[in-house]
Amino acid sequence: MLALRLTRAARLAVQLRRLLVASASAGTGFLLLCALGHALTHPDAPGASSLRLAWCAAPLAATVYLAVAVARADPGTRPRPGLSAIGLGPGRLMAVSATTTALSAALGSVAALLGFLYLRGDLTGAPVDGAVSGVLALGQRLPAPAVVTLLALVPAAASAAVALTLRPRAPRPAPSAGSRRYGRFGAYGWGAARETFGAYGRYGARLASASASAPASASASASASASASASASASASASAQPAGGRPAGAAQADPSGALLTQASDTRPPATTNGDGAARDDTGPAPATPRAHTTLLPWGIAVLTAGLAVETYAGDTATRDAAPSAGVLLGWALATLGLALAGPGLTHLCGRLLQAVRPGALRLLAGRVLMEESHRIGRPLGVVCAVASAAYAAAALHDADATDFGPLSLIGAVVVAGCTVATLLTAAVEAKHARSDTTDALLRLGAPPTTLRAAAALRAGALLAVFGPLTLVVAQLASLPLAR
Numbered sequence: 431m432l433a434l435r436l437t438r439a440a441r442l443a444v445q446l447r448r449l450l451v452a453s454a455s456a457g458t459g460f461l462l463l464c465a466l467g468h469a470l471t472h473p474d475a476p477g478a479s480s481l482r483l484a485w486c487a488a489p490l491a492a493t494v495y496l497a498v499a500v501a502r503a504d505p506g507t508r509p510r511p512g513l514s515a516i517g518l519g520p521g522r523l524m525a526v527s528a529t530t531t532a533l534s535a536a537l538g539s540v541a542a543l544l545g546f547l548y549l550r551g552d553l554t555g556a557p558v559d560g561a562v563s564g565v566l567a568l569g570q571r572l573p574a575p576a577v578v579t580l581l582a583l584v585p586a587a588a589s590a591a592v593a594l595t596l597r598p599r600a601p602r603p604a605p606s607a608g609s610r611r612y613g614r615f616g617a618y619g620w621g622a623a624r625e626t627f628g629a630y631g632r633y634g635a636r637l638a639s640a641s642a643s644a645p646a647s648a649s650a651s652a653s654a655s656a657s658a659s660a661s662a663s664a665s666a667s668a669s670a671q672p673a674g675g676r677p678a679g680a681a682q683a684d685p686s687g688a689l690l691t692q693a694s695d696t697r698p699p700a701t702t703n704g705d706g707a708a709r710d711d712t713g714p715a716p717a718t719p720r721a722h723t724t725l726l727p728w729g730i731a732v733l734t735a736g737l738a739v740e741t742y743a744g745d746t747a748t749r750d751a752a753p754s755a756g757v758l759l760g761w762a763l764a765t766l767g768l769a770l771a772g773p774g775l776t777h778l779c780g781r782l783l784q785a786v787r788p789g790a791l792r793l794l795a796g797r798v799l800m801e802e803s804h805r806i807g808r809p810l811g812v813v814c815a816v817a818s819a820a821y822a823a824a825a826l827h828d829a830d831a832t833d834f835g836p837l838s839l840i841g842a843v844v845v846a847g848c849t850v851a852t853l854l855t856a857a858v859e860a861k862h863a864r865s866d867t868t869d870a871l872l873r874l875g876a877p878p879t880t881l882r883a884a885a886a887l888r889a890g891a892l893l894a895v896f897g898p899l900t901l902v903v904a905q906l907a908s909l910p911l912a913r
Contacts, residue, residue, distance in 0.1 A: 447500045448534045450851050454493040455538025455584045456545070457844040461486045462580040463546045464837055470567035484755055488762075489841050490584060492848035495812070497535065497588035498595050499852040501527045503859045520598035528593040535585035543581060562836055726778075729771025729811070736763025737906050764903065765815035772811025775899075776803035779891045795884040798864065799891065805860045809853040810892065814900045816849045821904035 465486055469479035504527065544553070550566045551557030557568050736759075743756025780799030783792050820842065823834070834842075868881065 733767030773807030
C-alpha cells in the first residue's frame with residue numbers, strides 16, 4: 431500500500447520515467463511472447479527459436495538498466511533523517527523502490543500480453559495478417575505456465591536489480607587520524623607532529639623544557655626575588671605549552687630536586703591557529719576524490735575481446751544466416767567493455783579540459799566532469815556501444831539489402847530508447863546532486879551564462895572523445911559482418 435501511495439503521489443517527471451519503464455517492459459515482453467509463438471509455430475526448428483530467445487536478452491538488459499536508473503533518481507524513496515523512527519529505514523525504502531519497479535514492469539507485461547492476444551485475434555476474433563503472423567502461433571493454444579514465466583521475467587529481474595543496487599550498505603570505517611606511527615629517528619610517537627630538519631638537536635630546544643617543569647616547591651628556601659623570577663619563567667613556559675598536556679620532551683623532577691629528562695613524548699603538542707587557540711587535528715581527514723580510471727584498462731581489454739569474438743563469429747557465419755549467438759556474445763562483451771571504460775574516459779575528459787593553463791570556465795567544466803564521471807560515465811559507454819551497433823547494422827543493411835523485419839525494429843527501438851533514457855536520467859540525477867554547488871556559485875556572483883557555457887563545454891568535450899570512439903568501434907564491428 432505504501433508503494434501504491436508513493437506511486438500515486440509522485441511528481442509528473444517521476445511518473446513519466448515510470449511510464450518509460452512500463453513501455454520498455456511491454457516491448458520486451460512482446461518480444462518474449464513472439465519467441466514463444468515462433469517455437470510453437472516451428473517445432474522442427476528449435477535452434478532458430480532459441481536464437482530468437484537469446485536475442486531477447488539485449489532488450490531485457492536495457493529495460494533492467496533503465497529501471498535501476500529510474501529507481502535511483504526517484505526522490506520519494508531516498509533515505510531522510512527521521513524516517514527510521516517511523517519504520518522507514520534504508521531497508522524499507524529499498525523494498526518500496528523494488529516494489530514500485532515491479533509494479534511498473536508488471537503493468538508493461540500486462541500491456542504486452544493484451545497486445546499479443548489482440549494480434550492473435552483472441553480478443554476480437556480476427557487475427558492480424560502481416561509479417562508477424564508467423565510468430566503469433568495462430569490456431570494454437572498458448573501454454574499458460576510458459577506465458578506467465580516469460581511475462582514475470584522482466585518484473586522479477588528489474589526488482590531484483592533495484593534491490594541489489596539500493597541495498598543498505600554499512601559505512602566503511604574511516605582511517606584513524608590518531609594512529610601511532612614512527613616519528614623521527616629514535617622516537618616512537620604520534621606521526622601528526624612534524625618537525626623541521628635539525629629541530630631536535632637545535633641548541634636550547636631541550637633546555638627550556640627541562641627548566642620549565644621544575645616544581646615551584648623546590649625554591650621555597652630561596653629569596654623573594656628568586657621566587658618571583660621562577661614563577662615568571664614558569665608562567666611563561668605554561669603559556670607556551672599546549673593546553674591540557676605538558677610540553678613535548680619536558681623533564682620531570684624527583685623529590686630530591688634532580689631532573690629526569692625524557693627524550694620524546696608519546697603525544698605531539700597541539701597546534702595552534704593565528705589567535706593562539708588550540709586547534710584539534712584529531713578529526714577525520716576530508717575524503718579525497720577517488721579517481722575513476724582504474725577500470726579503464728580492463729574496459730579496453732574486454733572491448734578488444736568482444737570485437738575479436740564478433741570477428742570470429744562473423745567469419746564463421748554463412749552469408750544468408752541470421753546473426754549467430756557468437757555475434758550477440760561479442761556485442762555484449764563490447765558493451766561491457768565500453769561501460770567499464772566510460773567513467774575513466776569521462777574522468778580523462780575532465781583532466782584534458784583543465785590542461786595547459788585553464789581559465790575559470792575550463793576549470794569549472796573539468797572539475798564537474800571529474801566529479802560526475804561515476805554517474806554519467808557508464809551510461810555514456812552504453813550509449814556509445816548501442817550507437818556503434820546501430821551503425822554496423824545500417825552498414826550491413828546497405829551492403830546486403832537485408833530486411834530486419836518489424837520485430838528487429840521493435841528490439842532496436844527498445845534498446846536505443848532505454849539507453850538514451852538512462853543517460854538522460856543520469857544527467858538529471860547529476861544535476862540535482864550538484865544543485866548546492868550551483869546555488870553557491872550563483873550566490874557568489876557567477877553569471878548564469880558562465881554555468882551554461884560550462885555545460886556546453888562539457889558536452890562538447892564528451893562528444894569530441896566518445897564520437898570518434900563510436901565510429902572506430904562501429905567500423906571494426908561492421909567489417910566481419912559485411913564480408
